[in-house]
Amino acid sequence: MTARTRAFPMLPRALVAATTVALLGSISGMRSAHATPSSEGDAAVKNGTIAYVLTDRYWAVYETKDGKAECPQGMNDGPREQFKKLFPEGKKRTVVEAQLMREGNQWHPSTSPEPFPFHEAQGKVSFGLNLDGKVGPADFESPEGEKGIDNQMYRVLGCIANYRNSGTIYHFENEFMRRYNNDRMIIELSGVDSLTNDNDVTVTTYRGLDGLLTDATGNAFIAGGTERLDLRWGKEYIRKFKGKIVDGVLITEPIDTIEIPWGVTFETSGYQVFRGMRLKLKLTPKDAQGLMAGYVDVDAFTYHLNTSWSTHHHSYGQLSSPSQYRAMRRLADGYPDAKTGTNTAISSAVTVKFTQVFLERPHDTMVSKN
Amino acid sequence: MSSIISNLAPLRRQRIAQGLRRGATALLAALVVAGCAGSPEPPVAGAPPRLRLITTQQYVNTLSHIFGPSVTLDMKFPPLQRTSGLLENGAARAGVTASQLEQFQRAAAGVATQVVNEGHRSFLIPCKPGDEKTADKACATAFLTRVGRLLHRRALTASEVDMYVGQAGAAADQVKDFYTGLGIALEAMLISPEVLFIVEKGEPDPQRSGKQRLDAYSLASRLSFFLWDAGPDDHILKAAASGELQTPKGRARVVDMMLASPRLKDGMRAFFDDMFAFDDFDTLSKDPTVYPSFTGVTVADAREQTLRTAIDQLIVKNKDYRDLYTTRSTFISPSLAALYNLPAVPGWEPYEFPANSPREGMLTQISFLAVHAHPGRSSPTRRGKALRELLLCQTVPPPPPNVDFSALENPDAHYKTQRERVAVHLKNPTCAGCHKIMDPMGLALENFDGAGRFRATEAGAPIDRSGSLDGKKFADVAGLAQALHDSPALPSCLVSRMYSYGSGGPTAPSDRPLLQYLNTSFAAQGYKIHDLLRTIALGTAFSQVTRSKKGPVPADDKADGTPPPRTQQTTLNLH
Numbered sequence: 001m002t003a004r005t006r007a008f009p010m011l012p013r014a015l016v017a018a019t020t021v022a023l024l025g026s027i028s029g030m031r032s033a034h035a036t037p038s039s040e041g042d043a044a045v046k047n048g049t050i051a052y053v054l055t056d057r058y059w060a061v062y063e064t065k066d067g068k069a070e071c072p073q074g075m076n077d078g079p080r081e082q083f084k085k086l087f088p089e090g091k092k093r094t095v096v097e098a099q100l101m102r103e104g105n106q107w108h109p110s111t112s113p114e115p116f117p118f119h120e121a122q123g124k125v126s127f128g129l130n131l132d133g134k135v136g137p138a139d140f141e142s143p144e145g146e147k148g149i150d151n152q153m154y155r156v157l158g159c160i161a162n163y164r165n166s167g168t169i170y171h172f173e174n175e176f177m178r179r180y181n182n183d184r185m186i187i188e189l190s191g192v193d194s195l196t197n198d199n200d201v202t203v204t205t206y207r208g209l210d211g212l213l214t215d216a217t218g219n220a221f222i223a224g225g226t227e228r229l230d231l232r233w234g235k236e237y238i239r240k241f242k243g244k245i246v247d248g249v250l251i252t253e254p255i256d257t258i259e260i261p262w263g264v265t266f267e268t269s270g271y272q273v274f275r276g277m278r279l280k281l282k283l284t285p286k287d288a289q290g291l292m293a294g295y296v297d298v299d300a301f302t303y304h305l306n307t308s309w310s311t312h313h314h315s316y317g318q319l320s321s322p323s324q325y326r327a328m329r330r331l332a333d334g335y336p337d338a339k340t341g342t343n344t345a346i347s348s349a350v351t352v353k354f355t356q357v358f359l360e361r362p363h364d365t366m367v368s369k370n
Numbered sequence: 371m372s373s374i375i376s377n378l379a380p381l382r383r384q385r386i387a388q389g390l391r392r393g394a395t396a397l398l399a400a401l402v403v404a405g406c407a408g409s410p411e412p413p414v415a416g417a418p419p420r421l422r423l424i425t426t427q428q429y430v431n432t433l434s435h436i437f438g439p440s441v442t443l444d445m446k447f448p449p450l451q452r453t454s455g456l457l458e459n460g461a462a463r464a465g466v467t468a469s470q471l472e473q474f475q476r477a478a479a480g481v482a483t484q485v486v487n488e489g490h491r492s493f494l495i496p497c498k499p500g501d502e503k504t505a506d507k508a509c510a511t512a513f514l515t516r517v518g519r520l521l522h523r524r525a526l527t528a529s530e531v532d533m534y535v536g537q538a539g540a541a542a543d544q545v546k547d548f549y550t551g552l553g554i555a556l557e558a559m560l561i562s563p564e565v566l567f568i569v570e571k572g573e574p575d576p577q578r579s580g581k582q583r584l585d586a587y588s589l590a591s592r593l594s595f596f597l598w599d600a601g602p603d604d605h606i607l608k609a610a611a612s613g614e615l616q617t618p619k620g621r622a623r624v625v626d627m628m629l630a631s632p633r634l635k636d637g638m639r640a641f642f643d644d645m646f647a648f649d650d651f652d653t654l655s656k657d658p659t660v661y662p663s664f665t666g667v668t669v670a671d672a673r674e675q676t677l678r679t680a681i682d683q684l685i686v687k688n689k690d691y692r693d694l695y696t697t698r699s700t701f702i703s704p705s706l707a708a709l710y711n712l713p714a715v716p717g718w719e720p721y722e723f724p725a726n727s728p729r730e731g732m733l734t735q736i737s738f739l740a741v742h743a744h745p746g747r748s749s750p751t752r753r754g755k756a757l758r759e760l761l762l763c764q765t766v767p768p769p770p771p772n773v774d775f776s777a778l779e780n781p782d783a784h785y786k787t788q789r790e791r792v793a794v795h796l797k798n799p800t801c802a803g804c805h806k807i808m809d810p811m812g813l814a815l816e817n818f819d820g821a822g823r824f825r826a827t828e829a830g831a832p833i834d835r836s837g838s839l840d841g842k843k844f845a846d847v848a849g850l851a852q853a854l855h856d857s858p859a860l861p862s863c864l865v866s867r868m869y870s871y872g873s874g875g876p877t878a879p880s881d882r883p884l885l886q887y888l889n890t891s892f893a894a895q896g897y898k899i900h901d902l903l904r905t906i907a908l909g910t911a912f913s914q915v916t917r918s919k920k921g922p923v924p925a926d927d928k929a930d931g932t933p934p935p936r937t938q939q940t941t942l943n944l945h
Contacts, residue, residue, distance in 0.1 A: 037728055040824035041711025210716060213708055216658035216665045224663075224708040228715060358713030 044223070044285035044356050048192045052288045052354030053208055054185040055221045057177065058170060059163050060127035060291065060349035061154060062143070070121045071159040078161075078318030079311055082116055106306055109325035118323050120331070121158025126151045128349035129280055129293040131254070131334070138333070152331040153296060153348030156324060162317025169309065169317055176264045183263045184208030185237070186227055187279070187288070187354060189250070195283045198245040203252050203279065207234030207261050212355070223286040223356040231362050237261055237271075245283060252279045254294065264308045272304060273297040275335045275345045281354070288354040295334035295345035302328070409890065412883035416914040419570035419588065420874045423464040425450065425457070427640055429566075431600035433481055435633075436520050437494055441484045445477035449649060454876030455763060455867060457644050462875050466566065478560035486553040499548040505539035506548055514538065514555060521565045523594075523601045524587040525611065534559055568595060570874075572915040584913045586610035593625065593907055596872035598633040599640035618908075625907045629900055635681050638899070642680045645867045647760055648673050650741045657746040661821035664740065667705040672822070675701055676737040678718060684899040691864055691897040692855045695731040695761075698723040709736060709823050728817050728824055731851040733757070736822030742812075743820035750792050750812030757811050761854065763863035767804055774798075786831040789813055810838040814850040861897055862889045872906050884911050 044050050064070055077085070079102070087098050126140035128151030135148035142149050157163040163170055177183040186206040192198055208227035215222050231238070236259050243252035254276040262272045277294030302325045305314075314321060332343035424432075426447040433443055448470055450460035466474070485494050495513050499506035514534045518526040526534075534555045542551025559565060568591055575583040584592060590610040594602035602610070606624055614620030628634065643649075651673045656664040678701040683689045689697075702721040707714030710729075712721070723729040732738060733753075742756040743749045758764040785791040792813070795805035814837035819825050827833060835846040839853040854860055865888045870877050877885065888905060895901035906912055 037726060037824070038826045039711070040728060042713065043711075210704070213705065214665065215662035216656065217662060220662065222663045222665075222708050224711055226704055226707060226713045226715065358707075360713060360715055 041224075042358065045192055045195065049188060049190045050192055050195070050283075050285070051186055051188040051227070051357050051359045053212065053225070053227050053357045054187075054352060055178065055212055055355045056174060056351070056353035057292070058165075058174070058351045059153065059157055060151065060293075060351050061121075061158050061163050061165075062123075062126045063158075063164055067159075067164070070123050071119055072122060073117075073119045074159070075161045075318050076119050076159050076320065076323065077116055078320055079315045081318065082320055082323070085116070103311075105322045106311070109302060109322045111326060111329045114323060114326050116320070116323055118327050119159040120155040120327065126154045126349075127291065127351060128154070128347070129278065129291055131276060131278075131293060131295065131347050150333065150347035151293070151349050152333050152346050153328070155331050156327040156346070160317065160319050160324065162314070162319040167317045168313055169319070172313075173262075173264055176267075177262075178212055180263055180267045181209055181211055182207070182267065182269055183261050184210065184212075184227060184230075185261055186229065186357070186359070188359060189243075189283075192245070195245060195285065196248050201243050201245060201250070202240060203243050203250075204240045205237060205258065205260075206230065206359075207237040208357075209234075221355040224358070225355070226358045226360055228360045229362065234261075243279065248283055249290070250279060250281045250283050250288065254278045258294075260292075262304060262308075265310070265313070268308050270304045270308045271300075273300040274348075279352075281352070286356050288356075290352065291349050292352045293347075293349040296348045297335075297345050298325070298328045298332055299344070409887065411909050411911060412887050414884045414911045414914065415878070415880045416582075416911065416916045417873070417875055417878075418917075419572045419584065419915045420462045420568075421570065422458075422461040422568045422874055423450070423466065424566055424568055425461060425599075425640075428595060428599055428601070429477075431598065431633075431636055432521070433560075435600055435603060436517060437481070437485055437490075440490065441481060441494075443477075443481065445473070445480070447473055447477075449652070452647070452649075454870065455645070455759070456871055456876075457649060458871050458874065459876050461568075471561070474561050474566060475557075478557045481560060482553040482557035485556060486549040491549060495549075495552070502548050503546045504548065505542040505551060507535055507539060509548070510535045510538040510542075510552055510555070513552060514559070517556065518559055519607060520601065520604070521559055522562070523568070523591045523607070525607075568874075570915070572917065575914070578910075582915045582917050583616075584915055586613065586615050589615055589621075589913050592872070592874065592912070593628065595637075595874075596907065597625075597628045597637045597903060598631070599637040600633065622908055625904060628907075629904060634903075635685055638681055638685050639677050641868065641871055642677060643673075644871065645760065645864075646676065646737075647756075648677075648737070648741075651737075654741055655745060656740070656821055660746040661819070661823075663709055663823070664821040665705065668709065668736070668740075668821075671703045671705045672736040672740060674718070675703070675706055676732060676735050679732065679735070682720075688898050688900050691892075691899060691902075692860055695733060695854045695860070696851045697732075698725075698727065698730055700729075700735065706736060709821065711824075728847060730848050731854070733815060733851060733854070734818065734847055739815060739818045739822035740820065743822075746820060748788055748816060748818065748820045750788055750809045750816060751795070751805060752812070753815050754808030754810070754812035757854070758808060761863060762857065762859040763866055764807075764859065766808060769804070770800060773801065786829040787833060788816055788828065789834055811850060813837045814844060814847050817847065861892055865889050865892055865902065868902060869906055869911075872903075873912060881911075884909075 062070065067075075083098075083102060086102075087093060124141050125143055126149055127142065128140060128149040130139070130146065130148035131150040133148075138152065139147065140149035140151055140154070141147050161167050184207055186208045188204045188206065190202045190204065192201050207230040209230050210225070210227050213222040213225035214220065239255050239258045241253055241255040243250050245251075255278070256275060258274050258277045259271045260274060261269075263269045274292075274294035274296055277292065279290065279292055281288040281290035302321065305319075305321055305324070309319075313319075328346050329342075332346040334343055334347060335345040336343050426445060429447070430443045430445065433441065450457045450464055453459035453463060484490055495509070496516065497506075497509040497512050499509045511531060515526060515531055518530065518534060522530075537558055538551045538555035540551070541554040542548045545551065570588040570592065571585045572582040572588075573585045575581040583589075587607070587610050590602040590606045594600060594606055605627070606615070609615040609620055609624050615624055651669055654669055658664075679697070679699065680694060682701070683694050683697055683699065684691060699720065699722050701718045702710065702712060702714045703718050704714045704716060714721075728734065738756070739748075739753070742752040744752070755766050758766050792805070792809050795801040795809060814835055816828070816833050817824060817826070817835055825833070837844060837850055839850060840857065842853045842856075844850050844853055862885070866877055866885055869881070869885065869888060888902070888909075891905050892898075892902050895905075
């Protein structure tokens with residue numbers, strides 16, 4: 001059967017011929033049309049690869065409406081409140097006895113007993129992932145009901161105003177991440193057959209070099225931007241690990257150690273160190289949202305806090321660095337030191353959102369000549 | 371001859387063949403030129419010398435050329451009124467209100483302060499005062515004479531020099547600072563009426579008895595604002611002062627120099643920005659809830675993309691003007707790339723849309739598609755109207771005052787596509803008369819939404835991309851691009867706009883023979899902008915003016931004290 005008769009299987013050949021002539025005649029004089037493309041430009045998944053850039057990241061703090069459920073004793077004290085308690089008015093002190101002593105406590109934190117009350121977040125519900133595969137007595141349950149959630153960092157941060165959704169760090173960590181290009185975290189998924197189900201994909205993390213494309217409201221980000229990869233100064237941010245996509249959700253295997261660019265004020269080039277980090281992200285061609293969870297290195301976290309945020313910022317968010325350090329040490333639950341057996345990292349989770357981008361590698365044009 | 375060639379060694383044969391081909395090409399070109407030359411430029415009635423308000427970009431370009439890029443020129447003057455298709459024509463009808471003068475003054479103060487500050491004076495002022503705390507007549511004269519000539523686009527008269535130097539000296543003595551005084555004089559000069567207005571003067575044409583032509587400085591300005599969108603430089607002013615510019619050979623030399631200058635790109639950017647009515651971008655906004663990807667950066671980059679494309683195709687590569695409407699070559703920035711779904715590095719990169727891309731020609735660039743659409747949806751009517759009016763120089767009558775939009779705007783109407791919506795136009799005879807000359811072209815662009823993004827469907831319905839232009843039917847946007855490319859009105863519209871732009875005023879019915887001559891010449895030269903510019907700039911009509919109705923006015927003394935040539939005062943065309 002010819003192609004023409006296949007198109008009109010029930011019609012006699014003569015009628016097919018007549019119909020064909022009529023159809024051709026009706027468009028004579030018209031320039032033949034190109035087939036209508038279903039889309040334009042590059043597809044988000046091209047050659048089995050799709051990339052996303054980080055646009056939102058918040059330390060996962062499960063907050064109830066008024067905060068009383070998780071923080072029945074209220075928020076923790078910050079530098080101002082603690083200073084006032086330590087040094088009540090009426091007595092004259094030197095700078096060395098007061099301000100510099102507190103400065104020293106911040107830069108040389110200890111695990112000595114906490115001199116102030118520290119309010120850990122209460123309750124059994126928290127965001128996060130089951131990092132150790134077990135369900136233990138200190139574990140949480142996710143808002144969706146999953147048991148065994150490991151997020152001791154929530155116990156530490158949950159009642160520190162700075163990390164809650166009205167806090168300075170909560171707001172400005174994202175503000176600065178979006179503003180400064182050296183904070184750009186990229187994930188590239190390769191070997192992707194489907195964004196719905198694929199049991200073997202490779203995830204590579206990079207640092208990007210370019211700004212984010214905001215939409216017309218200024219509050220959201222546009223998919224389809226381009227990021228150049230920093231393969232020169234951003235080598236320490238490159239990691240490769242495996243994952244799978246199940247019902248549109250990417251779940252990765254843990255990566256032992258990974259540094260995440262985390263610069264904040266005044267374009268500082270800070271980073272956070274995660275151990276056993278994994279991603280759980282709902283994927284679409286335009287974005288990827290979910291959790292980045294793992295064990296945060298306590299010393300690196302404290303160093304980042306002190307070098308990235310001034311006491312001024314700590315004060316506004318009622319964040320006492322020495323008290324926070326003690327709590328992190330007390331609640332650390334992973335990666336014990338080989339010699340002392342003391343845990344060096346604490347389970348944590350970060351809610352994240354990524355937006356799809358195209359990638360340019362250094363062998364491609366890095367900067368326009370025009 | 372072919373047998374002789376065939377007996378030669380292959381390489382030698384190839385060289386001879388190349389030589390013959392070159393010779394034939396040269397002969398053909400000579401014949402074309404001779405053909406044009408054989409059909410002399412028809413006479414025109416001409417217009418009176420014009421007086422035009424300088425545009426923001428002309429002011430910026432001029433100052434940038436004089437003072438260099440280190441002087442920040444952040445200014446925007448009030449918009450002109452579009453007249454006969456061009457803002458530039460509106461410049462000949464503009465006056466200056468008190469509030470406008472305030473804006474000019476603010477800009478002038480900003481520039482003058484920078485020029486005399488410590489960071490610039492060492493290289494922008496050609497001398498140093500004997501004492502910075504007092505006036506220095508010699509140094510002030512040296513600076514103000516040089517800058518004044520470039521700003522006024524002619525040599526300053528002796529009395530003008532005295533006035534400015536006097537202002538500088540008086541102010542310097544008062545504030546005990548030479549540079550402050552100089553800055554005040556420069557500020558005054560920058561808002562001088564003869565700087566802010568481009569004043570043309572006529573004089574008797576010695577070659578054509580009883581006719582008037584622009585005087586040399588006026589011709590220098592007309593050429594310079596036409597080709598460079600800036601005042602004439604020292605070289606052109608010298609050619610004007612020496613009389614060279616008024617000779618055919620001298621004028622040709624200057625015009626060729628100007629056409630070869632990188633400043634031609636600035637001039638043609640200004641022209642195309644005007645012709646394409648890109649001032650509409652200044653007020654363009656889209657509903658962010660409908661088109662979240664269309665940002666302020668998109669607006670700026672969309673305008674820039676089309677201007678870059680036009681300059682690259684028509685000026686840098688000297689291609690056929692009509693190909694601008696079919697070319698797949700363009701430039702991409704990161705902001706635009708997101709709308710085209712393409713990767714892009716920072717800056718602007720050349721880009722060629724692939725053969726299977728729905729983008730072909732200027733009509734499919736975001737600039738045209740987004741400007742000529744509604745804030746929240748596409749508009750075949752607006753796109754068709756723009757095509758008619760901007761690119762084909764045709765006039766679409768405005769809708770009747772009692773037009774009933776209810777059927778079209780009904781939010782409850784079940785129109786899935788714009789094609790269904792605008793079909794309402796054709797049901798009403800009052801509407802159909804005009805809409806049938808707009809909608810069929812615009813409908814071919816329905817694969818692009820109101821922000822210029824590609825869409826395969828609209829509200830789930832497939833999009834019918836067919837349309838027609840002046841009886842030529844097509845099935846998609848490629849057909850529209852080709853129909854536009856082949857329309858005789860396309861190049862003739864450009865010719866009309868270009869001549870109007872260059873000569874500073876709308877064309878008149880009496881200009882038709884001249885425009886026909888230019889059209890024929892443009893076609894014979896392969897629709898190349900360079901050739902059209904040259905033909906216009908060297909034509910008699912370009913420099914011909916009519917005698918002023920107000921009669922001669924004594925001219926000022928010349929700077930060197932010699933009696934000035936008899937010139938005629940400009941007719942103030944400020945109606």
